[in-house]
Amino acid sequence: MERNIILITGACGQIGSVLTEALGERYGKSAIIASDIAEPIDFDGLFEYLDATNYDSLEKIVVKYGVKEIYHLAAILSAKGEECPTSTWRTNMDSLVNVLEVSRRHRIRKVFFPSSIAVFGKGAPLHDTPQDVHLDPSTMYGVSKAAAENLINYYHKKYNLDVRSLRYPGIIGYQSLPGGGTTDYAVDIYHKAISGEEFVCFLKQNATLPMIFMDDAIRATIELMEAPRESLSIHTSYNLAGISYAPENVAKSIRKYYEDFKMIYKPDFRQQIAESWPRSIDDSSARRDWGWKHRYDLDDITRVMIEKLKEKNAAIV
Ligand code: AKB
Numbered sequence: 001m002e003r004n005i006i007l008i009t010g011a012c013g014q015i016g017s018v019l020t021e022a023l024g025e026r027y028g029k030s031a032i033i034a035s036d037i038a039e040p041i042d043f044d045g046l047f048e049y050l051d052a053t054n055y056d057s058l059e060k061i062v063v064k065y066g067v068k069e070i071y072h073l074a075a076i077l078s079a080k081g082e083e084c085p086t087s088t089w090r091t092n093m094d095s096l097v098n099v100l101e102v103s104r105r106h107r108i109r110k111v112f113f114p115s116s117i118a119v120f121g122k123g124a125p126l127h128d129t130p131q132d133v134h135l136d137p138s139t140m141y142g143v144s145k146a147a148a149e150n151l152i153n154y155y156h157k158k159y160n161l162d163v164r165s166l167r168y169p170g171i172i173g174y175q176s177l178p179g180g181g182t183t184d185y186a187v188d189i190y191h192k193a194i195s196g197e198e199f200v201c202f203l204k205q206n207a208t209l210p211m212i213f214m215d216d217a218i219r220a221t222i223e224l225m226e227a228p229r230e231s232l233s234i235h236t237s238y239n240l241a242g243i244s245y246a247p248e249n250v251a252k253s254i255r256k257y258y259e260d261f262k263m264i265y266k267p268d269f270r271q272q273i274a275e276s277w278p279r280s281i282d283d284s285s286a287r288r289d290w291g292w293k294h295r296y297d298l299d300d301i302t303r304v305m306i307e308k309l310k311e312k313n314a315a316i317v
Pocket of ligand 1: 116
């Protein structure tokens with residue numbers, strides 16, 4: 001059997017940088033081609049500059065390395081996407097069409113595509129949002145993800161392409177910084193707490209959203225990609241849940257370590273986006289089909305975030 005060479009787009013992003021490391025550890029660094037439009041910092045694997053909206057550039061890399069799997073993570077997120085909706089649509093959709101086309105033409109074995117809780121809007125129940133529900137997203141990011149889910153399902157049905165996808169909640173990790181999302185506060189807050197600074201939160205104190213710890217999100221991605229194809233019943237994107245909480249809950253959890261931690265609330269346009277998203281997610285299809293179960297609750301996340309960020313800071317000083 002030919003070697004399973006894996007291409008990752010958006011490899012310098014919040015999820016991409018951690019997933020690239022995790023896949024390298026699992027399948028060997030020489031099997032992983034990281035790509036992005038930004039240069040990676042401190043990366044010692046194979047890296048290619050790639051703007052995935054350009055089909056020829058993507059195809060060149062696929063052919064050059066004999067790529068067999070693609071994790072397509074490059075995208076513009078919810079808050080940033082509202083600054084220029086048309087380029088968000090183009091970036092998110094053109095790159096996906098290119099990935100699906102190159103996969104079909106070059107017999108790529110498996111593709112991973114990240115969707116998001118942003119696909120849900122006012123038409124979906126707020127609590128335990130089901131897998132199959134009306135999607136009326138409020139942001140261009142969500143619109144592009146909802147369209148993308150239909151597109152990957154089309155490639156599955158028409159070309160039998162093995163595309164797998166998760167609707168990620170907000171992701172919290174110490175390894176990388178998010179950028180341009182509505183859930184970014186949940187990472188930034190820990191950085192402020194450990195440096196003894198006040199945190200100004202752009203969401204209201206009770207803005208509950210579905211969240212997941214990075215280690216759980218990475219494990220979910222790898223478990224889904226390694227699951228037997230015949231066990232998978234969802235060919236749009238699987239609902240994925242970790243835990244649900246609001247900014248006031250994180251502040252309370254942080255105060256177990258930093259009792260003087262101060263947080264003030266200055267909600268901006270991102271509050272409206274948060275209000276259009278679910279409070280909690282029903283991920284029973286993922287649990288049934290490939291045995292998904294999250295491991296980290298809020299206090300576990302806080303403990304690890306504080307421990308690891310302090311270690312990182314100590315290493316810099
Ligand atoms: C965002 O906030 O835009 C993302 C997401 C939930 O997809 N983190």
